[in-house]
Amino acid sequence: MHQLYLHNTLSGRKELFKPLDEHRVTVYVCGPTVYNYVHIGNGRPGVVFDVLVRLLRKLYPRVIYARNITDIDDKINAAALANRESIQALADRYTQAYNTDMAYLGVTEPDITPRATHHITEMIDMISQLIDNGHAYANDGHVMFDVPSDPHYGSLSGRSLQDMIDGARVEIAPYKKDPKDFVLWKPSTAEQPGWESPWGIGRPGWHIECSAMIRKHLGRTIDIHGGGSDLTFPHHENEAAQSRCANHSTEYVRYWIHNNMLTMGQEKMSKSVGNVQTINALAKQYSGEVLRYALLSGQYRSSLAWSQDLVAQAQASLASLYQALRDNPATLDEPLDFSQTSIEAFPKTVVSPLLDDLNTPEALAAMHELAAELQKAVNPEAVQRARTALRAGGWLLGLLNTDPDAYFTAGGSQSLSNSEIDDLIEARNIARQNKDFARGDQIRDLLAAAGIELEDLREGTRWRRS
RNA sequence: GGCUGGGUGGCAGAGUGGUUAUGCAGCGGACUGCAACUCCGUGUACACCGGUUCGACUCCGGUCUCAGCCUCCA
Numbered sequence A: 001m002h003q004l005y006l007h008n009t010l011s012g013r014k015e016l017f018k019p020l021d022e023h024r025v026t027v028y029v030c031g032p033t034v035y036n037y038v039h040i041g042n043g044r045p046g047v048v049f050d051v052l053v054r055l056l057r058k059l060y061p062r063v064i065y066a067r068n069i070t071d072i073d074d075k076i077n078a079a080a081l082a083n084r085e086s087i088q089a090l091a092d093r094y095t096q097a098y099n100t101d102m103a104y105l106g107v108t109e110p111d112i113t114p115r116a117t118h119h120i121t122e123m124i125d126m127i128s129q130l131i132d133n134g135h136a137y138a139n140d141g142h143v144m145f146d147v148p149s150d151p152h153y154g155s156l157s158g159r160s161l162q163d164m165i166d167g168a169r170v171e172i173a174p175y176k177k178d179p180k181d182f183v184l185w186k187p188s189t190a191e192q193p194g195w196e197s198p199w200g201i202g203r204p205g206w207h208i209e210c211s212a213m214i215r216k217h218l219g220r221t222i223d224i225h226g227g228g229s230d231l232t233f234p235h236h237e238n239e240a241a242q243s244r245c246a247n248h249s250t251e252y253v254r255y256w257i258h259n260n261m262l263t264m265g266q267e268k269m270s271k272s273v274g275n276v277q278t279i280n281a282l283a284k285q286y287s288g289e290v291l292r293y294a295l296l297s298g299q300y301r302s303s304l305a306w307s308q309d310l311v312a313q314a315q316a317s318l319a320s321l322y323q324a325l326r327d328n329p330a331t332l333d334e335p336l337d338f339s340q341t342s343i344e345a346f347p348k349t350v351v352s353p354l355l356d357d358l359n360t361p362e363a364l365a366a367m368h369e370l371a372a373e374l375q376k377a378v379n380p381e382a383v384q385r386a387r388t389a390l391r392a393g394g395w396l397l398g399l400l401n402t403d404p405d406a407y408f409t410a411g412g413s414q415s416l417s418n419s420e421i422d423d424l425i426e427a428r429n430i431a432r433q434n435k436d437f438a439r440g441d442q443i444r445d446l447l448a449a450a451g452i453e454l455e456d457l458r459e460g461t462r463w464r465r466s
Numbered sequence B: 001g002g003c004u005g006g007g008u009g010g011c012a013g014a015g016u017g018g019u020u021a022u023g024c025a026g027c028g029g030a031c032u033g034c035a036a037c038u039c040c041g042u043g044u045a046c047a048c049c050g051g052u053u054c055g056a057c058u059c060c061g062g063u064c065u066c067a068g069c070c071u072c073c074a
Helices: A040-059 A074-083 A087-104 A116-132 A161-165 A208-217 A229-247 A288-296 A308-327 A348-355 A360-376 A380-397 A404-409 A418-433 A437-449
Strands: A005-008 A013-016 A025-029 A063-067 A136-139 A142-145 A182-187 A202-204 A222-228 A253-259 A262-264 A304-306 A452-457 A460-465
Touching: A005 A253, A025 A040, A040 A063, A040 A087, A040 A222, A040 A253, A040 A262, A040 A288, A040 A304, A040 A348, A040 A380, A063 A208, A074 A087, A087 A288, A116 A136, A116 A142, A116 A182, A116 A202, A116 A208, A116 A229, A142 A229, A182 A229, A208 A229, A222 A229, A229 A253, A288 A308, A288 A360, A304 A308, A308 A360, A308 A380, A308 A404, A348 A360, A348 A380, A360 A380, A404 A460, A418 A437, A418 A452, A418 A460, A437 A452
Parallel strands: A025 A063, A025 A222, A222 A253, A262 A304
Antiparallel strands: A005 A013, A136 A142, A142 A182, A182 A202, A452 A460
C-alpha cells in the first residue's frame, strides 16, 4: 500500500493523508487574480499541485481538482481603467495568458476552473446565511464577518486574537464592530463593477469567493486546499472562518498545503516589490520543462532562490536526462502517456520521495540515477527497462514529454535551418574523410558560432542547439 | 513586538545519531584526428557556543543571523 504523507499547516506537521471519501478526493488550489501576466513565483503552486494531483490520481480512483480564477478585484478595476478597456476584456485576456503559461509549464488542466464573477449568487447566499447565523452584520452598505463570533478563529495560522492585537495594522473603519472584522460585501460606485444584493449594489470581498465556490463544486468539507504560504493569513484564515460558520461544520479543509515563496536574491519575488520575472518573458528564453525542472529542484515548503544560475543549472540537468534517452534509443514502441498506468509500474525510487511530502529534489536525484542506469545498460532489454522507468518517472513529475532528438534540435529559427546544418555537417564529414581537418574544424567553428554543437558518434554526427 | 520556517561544499539542494544524496560547475583520466557526447576517478560541507552520547552536521539549550506572515500577494 502506498501511503502519502503531507505537511498540514493546520497541525504544523507531516501527516498521513486519508481522504474523507476514497472514491471522491477533493482538491482546491488558489489561482491567480487576473490583472497582469503572472510571474514564475505564481507558477510554483501550479506545478507543485499538478505533481500532487498526478500522484493522487494514481492512488485514488477519482480526484476532483478545482483551481479558481479571481476576476473581481480592485487591482483589476484599476488596471482596466488605466488601459481604458472593460474589466471583463482585461480579465479574459489575462485568464487566457495564465492558461497559456500553465500549459507551457506542463500543468494539467484542473477539472474545474471556477470564476468569481460566475458565482455572485452563491456568495450572496452564503453571506446571507452568515448574517442569519449571527456571524456577520450589515452596516452602511457593507457586510462584515464578525471575527470574535468564531471560537476557532486563528486555528489555521496559529495566532491568537491577542497576538493579532499586538502591533496590529488592521484598518479601523466606522462600519466595523471589531478591527479584525473583514469584509464580505462592499458597496460599489457607478464606475466600479457591482451586482444587486440585499445590501445594495456592491461587490464581494476577497475571501468569500473561495468559500462559495468550494461549497458549490466540492462540498462542505474538502480534503486538500493548497496555495502560497503568503495566503495562510489572512486569506485562508478568513476563508476557513466564514466557511465553518456558514456550513455549520467544524471541518472545512482536512489538509491545508502551502508552498513557500521564490526569492530573488534574499527577498521574496513579489509584484509589489517589483522583482518579478513573468513566465511569459522567461518563455522566450527557456523551455517550459526547464522552468518546471527549476521549480521542482526545491522541496515545495522551502523557499527557492530563483536566479539565472538556477535556470541554467536546471537546463543542463534536464539535458543530461534527455541525453540518456537520446543516446539509448527505444528498441520497441514505448508509451509516453502514463496517465492510465498503475502506481506499481512507476519507479519506486521516484514515487517514494514524492509520497513523503512531495520531495521533488530527491525524486529528481532518482531520475538521474535512472538516467545513469540507462547509459550503462548493456542489452536491449535493460535499455528498454531503464527507458520506461525514466519516462514513467518523468511523466509523474511532468518532465521528459518531448522526443529527445526534437528536444535538442528544436527552436533557433533565427539561426541556421536544419537542412543548412545538415549540409554543413556533410561538407565537414567529407573534409574529415579527406583528412582536411582544418576545413572540418572551420565548419565546426562556424556552426558553434551559430549555437550548434556537434557530437561525432560511431553512428555518425549528431548536433544540438546550445 | 507576535507567529512560522531556515542557516549544508563554487552554485542549487536533499538527507541521516556512526557508511562524505543528487545535479550543475571545476580538476584528472579513458574515448576522439582534435573536440563534443558518454564513461571512470576526484577535491571542497553541514552558522557559532555549550550540553546529552562511546560517537552529532543530525538530539537538547543558548547566541548570532536570514526569510515569510501580521497590508495586496502564489
